[in-house]
Amino acid sequence: MPQPQLKPGWAETFGVAGSLSDPHFRALAQLIEAQVGIKLPPAKRFMLEGRLQKRVRALGLSDMGQYVDALFNADQFEDELVHLIDVVTTNKTDFFREPAHFDFVRNTAIPELMKLRGGGPQRNLKLWSAAASTGMEAYTMAIVLDDMIRAGLRADFRILGTDISNPVLRMAQKAIYDIEALTPVPEHLAKRYFLRSRDSSRAECRVVPELRSRVNFQRMNLMDTTYPVDRDVDIIFCRNVLIYFDKPTQRKVVTRLCSHLRPGGYLMVGHSESMVHNVVPGLKQIRPTIFTV
Ligand SMILES: C[S@@+](CC[C@H](N)C(=O)[O-])C[C@H]1O[C@@H](n2cnc3c(N)ncnc32)[C@H](O)[C@@H]1O
The missing domain is CATH 1.10.155.10 (Chemotaxis receptor methyltransferase CheR, N-terminal domain)
Known part of the structure; x- marks a missing residue:
């Protein structure tokens, strides 16, 4: 009817x-x-x-x-x-989302940054997930970096995750996820970096404390005119958020983000956001969605 x-x-x-x-x-x-x-x-x-x-x-x-x-x-x-x-806001995210970026971090960005500045126990790599959502991007960075250190990389690392949304930041801090979220994580890494809930009725897992202690989250609005973040960040991920902004806002946000990169540092944007190279002069595009300063 x-x-x-x-x-x-x-x-x-x-x-x-x-x-x-x-x-x-x-x-x-x-x-x-x-x-x-x-x-x-x-x-x-x-x-x-x-x-x-x-x-x-x-x-x-x-x-x-x-x-x-x-x-x-x-x-x-x-x-x-x-x-x-x-x-x-839309908070969709995944572990190893757009995996080519994590391959680039492992195979190109970190080796190049080590060549440029040298390695050793004092070398503290700084990575920033600038629209972190529930933290999967930041923890994926941590998994890749820790795995590289186990394979011989001579460095330590710290990762910052920022977002405007408080509920997602609380989830990121807790680092507890549904088991299905692990689907994109290679099995040996899932076994090493996640703990299954002891309560078998809960299909949940938690990032291991060794990784959690190297990742920090704080609230930050990309629209703010200054960001309370160090100016010698090695790699920034700002993915799947620029798409919501108009061109002048994208230009301002990308310019501000780049001012926090050390020379030779990298900025990654989402695959639907490759247009940012048109908006910020001086930004060198080295792949469709990867930039360096
Ligand atoms: C679609 S998620 C992207 C998550 C992750 N970067 C990824 O690609 O998987 C977009 C995130 O941007 C955040 N966001 C939206 N506007 C923002 C702003 N002005 N400042 C900081 N974060 C913002 C949202 O809260 C949301 O968590």
């Missing part, structure tokens, strides 16, 4: 639960772009409404209009903004 439908314009006029009025959608889209750099074209309105429903319910509100009023209330703004950002 056909469901009764609201006539066009009624939802907007009456602020029906579950829908955003035009001015409210525009206000949220502007706020999100200014704060996070993520553009929300009108086509994303349905997605935003769907994702905000949970937040409206969690706050005990009855409709989106009340939500927008609550958000723009000065007393609650800072706290609620964090939740809004979580609602609009």
Whole structure:
């Protein structure tokens, strides 16, 4: 039986639960772009409404209009903004995602960096996962580096993971994942670097403490004008986040990231983001998604 439908314009006029009025959608889209750099074209309105429903319910509100009023209330703004950002960001990630980058780190980047600056117990390689999500990218870097050290690389390493979203950072810190997440991890590395939950009813695993102690996570917004990060990073991964930003924002973010690389350091972007070489002069492209300074 056909469901009764609201006539066009009624939802907007009456602020029906579950829908955003035009001015409210525009206000949220502007706020999100200014704060996070993520553009929300009108086509994303349905997605935003769907994702905000949970937040409206969690706050005990009855409709989106009340939500927008609550958000723009000065007393609650800072706290609620964090939740809004979580609602609009996409956190998809995997261990060994886009594996060619990890092959490049092992076979080219680290050997070149060692040639340039020498190795030894004092040599502390610094890697940064600049949109870390739940930490799989940062832990994959740690697996590759630790495996190289076991194979004779004379260096130590530290890895920083940053992201704007608090819930994903909490997961990254815990480093507990569903067993299925290990599918892309080569079996011998999965055995060495993950512990199965002792409780057999939980199909979970945890990154071993030796790796966890070398990886640190902190909240950081790529839109900030300065980043609280060292200026001698060897390798930065900033993958699958630039795609959300417009060209001027990409240029600013990539320029700022590169200012944290040591000479000869590398920047990796996602495979759908290879256009960044057009936006930052002086960045040398050595593979479609790999750059050096
Ligand atoms: C699709 S995930 C990518 C994760 C990982 N880099 C990968 O490629 O597997 C994008 C991540 O970027 C984060 N993000 C979005 N906007 C951001 C911003 N302005 N500053 C920092 N992180 C942001 C999101 O919270 C999300 O965790």
